[in-house]
Amino acid sequence: MKGDSPREAAFEVLRAVSADDAYANLAMPAALRRHELRGRDAALATELGYGALRGQGSYDAVIAACVTRPIEDLDPPLLDALRLGAHQLLATRVPPHAAVSTTVNLVRRHVNEGAARLANAVLRRIGERDLDGWAAELAPARDADLTGYLAFRHAHPLWIVRALHDALGGDDAELEAALRADNEPAGVTLAVRPGRGTVDELVESGARPTRWSPYGAVVESGSPARLAAVREGRAGVQDEGSQLVALALAAAPVEPPDERWLDLCAGPGGKAALLAGLLTQTGGRLLAVEQHEHRARLVAQALAGDLGEHEVLVADATQPNWPEADFDRVLLDAPCTGLGALRRRPEARWRRRPADVAGLRRLQSGLLRSALWSVRPGGLVAYVTCSPHLAETVTVVDDVLAGRSDVERIDARPYLPGVPDLGDGPDVQLWPHRHGTDAMYLALLRRTE
Numbered sequence: 470m471k472g473d474s475p476r477e478a479a480f481e482v483l484r485a486v487s488a489d490d491a492y493a494n495l496a497m498p499a500a501l502r503r504h505e506l507r508g509r510d511a512a513l514a515t516e517l518g519y520g521a522l523r524g525q526g527s528y529d530a531v532i533a534a535c536v537t538r539p540i541e542d543l544d545p546p547l548l549d550a551l552r553l554g555a556h557q558l559l560a561t562r563v564p565p566h567a568a569v570s571t572t573v574n575l576v577r578r579h580v581n582e583g584a585a586r587l588a589n590a591v592l593r594r595i596g597e598r599d600l601d602g603w604a605a606e607l608a609p610a611r612d613a614d615l616t617g618y619l620a621f622r623h624a625h626p627l628w629i630v631r632a633l634h635d636a637l638g639g640d641d642a643e644l645e646a647a648l649r650a651d652n653e654p655a656g657v658t659l660a661v662r663p664g665r666g667t668v669d670e671l672v673e674s675g676a677r678p679t680r681w682s683p684y685g686a687v688v689e690s691g692s693p694a695r696l697a698a699v700r701e702g703r704a705g706v707q708d709e710g711s712q713l714v715a716l717a718l719a720a721a722p723v724e725p726p727d728e729r730w731l732d733l734c735a736g737p738g739g740k741a742a743l744l745a746g747l748l749t750q751t752g753g754r755l756l757a758v759e760q761h762e763h764r765a766r767l768v769a770q771a772l773a774g775d776l777g778e779h780e781v782l783v784a785d786a787t788q789p790n791w792p793e794a795d796f797d798r799v800l801l802d803a804p805c806t807g808l809g810a811l812r813r814r815p816e817a818r819w820r821r822r823p824a825d826v827a828g829l830r831r832l833q834s835g836l837l838r839s840a841l842w843s844v845r846p847g848g849l850v851a852y853v854t855c856s857p858h859l860a861e862t863v864t865v866v867d868d869v870l871a872g873r874s875d876v877e878r879i880d881a882r883p884y885l886p887g888v889p890d891l892g893d894g895p896d897v898q899l900w901p902h903r904h905g906t907d908a909m910y911l912a913l914l915r916r917t918e
């Protein structure tokens with residue numbers, strides 16, 4: 470049993486995701502702890518579990534081609550085990566006989582002997598082709614329908630492939646690179662709280678500095694909680710793209726005074742902590758607003774050791790209860806589909822629905838109006854999403870600015886110094902395949918009157 474603990478852990482995570490709607494990035498660490506997995510065993514469990522979840526749509530199509538009944542009629546634990554087996558056969562270097570026998574054993578333990586026999590037959594059929602072979606059999610032809618082919622080959626729902634295609638301006642080669650990057654595990658990036666922690670300290674503990682953010686460092690292996698700076702609140706987990714967009718808001722010029730900053734959607738507080746740290750150095754005050762009480766508590770925790778003035782307010786930011794035009798800089802890190810962070814959330818692509826976009830877009834527009842209402846003439850608003858979907862990015866900003874003459878869209882690119890491949894501006898779209906960051910979007914807006 471002990472030797473197979475990585476597969477047990479991966480299987481438990483798949484079960485938690487499909488039966489209980491769990492988030493894999495929370496379920497996996499818990500499963501690793503339960504099975505006391507570390508080092509290579511933990512890495513194997515994570516690769517198998519996350520890989521099976523990322524590839525689920527395509528693996529289900531392959532499994533469906535190898536069984537005679539609809540896959541919805543399969544016992545759910547059997548289906549999850551088959552997904553785990555399909556991933557090992559089609560996307561890892563696990564020898565096929567090991568992929569089959571370990572999966573069959575899982576099914577025997579968790580379902581029954583009859584299901585184990587079925588699993589054995591299905592997995593042998595799956596192993597008759599590699600992923601390209603299955604794509605040739607099940608996906609549209611690459612030449613006839615590129616997005617349909619890529620959706621299968623790189624395991625993304627078609628609507629997401631289309632959204633990324635549009636956001637990349639229709640560049641087919643880049644689209645494939647973007648899809649591939651979503652399937653690459655992302656390292657854990659930390660941000661030090663300015664004035665409280667230093668990147669040198671993280672580097673001395675084995676992390677490597679991020680390429681562009683002067684506050685970031687990447688932890689290649691092990692839990693970040695082992696670092697004293699993280700345990701003591703002087704650094705926190707934050708993607709480099711998130712750091713860069715918050716830093717851009719802080720770097721763009723504003724005529725003094727420049728001392729009242731607002732974070733409209735602050736939970737869980739990563740960007741608020743970065744902004745509060747910067748404000749401590751120049752003197753100023755941060756108001757961090759968050760609608761959900763439990764997330765507001767996380768913001769308060771993130772800001773706990775901050776030496777500057779700050780306040781955390783639980784409120785709906787579409788209904789501001791603070792004075793109009795009272796802030797010099799406003800960050801709106803809007804709730805979004807999260808399509809820019811798919812590499813960190815293995816199951817998210819199959820859970821999100823295209824219908825989510827319209828509701829979010831309405832909320833994003835309402836929040837952006839509040840942000841512009843809150844900022845004083847001459848002040849700046851950063852509209853940020855961790856999604857590159859045009860309906861959540863450029864379109865929201867275009868819609869809200871339409872017919873308004875009191876807001877100027879400024880070129881955000883100079884405020885991400887050194888970052889290459891930022892396109893024609895004025896907005897910035899970061900990409901995992903170009904920048905190694907999450908796909909953060911940033912529009913910088915100045916109130917002119």
Ligand SMILES: C[S@@+](CC[C@H](N)C(=O)[O-])C[C@H]1O[C@@H](n2cnc3c(N)ncnc32)[C@H](O)[C@@H]1O
Pocket residue numbers: 711733734735736737738739740741758759760761764784785786787802803804805
């Ligand atoms: C993308 S997250 C923000 C991430 C955060 N800026 C960070 O760096 O840690 C969006 C947040 O907005 C909050 N939110 C959603 N609707 C809101 C509203 N109407 N007013 C205030 N906060 C809202 C969500 O609860 C969520 O915590």
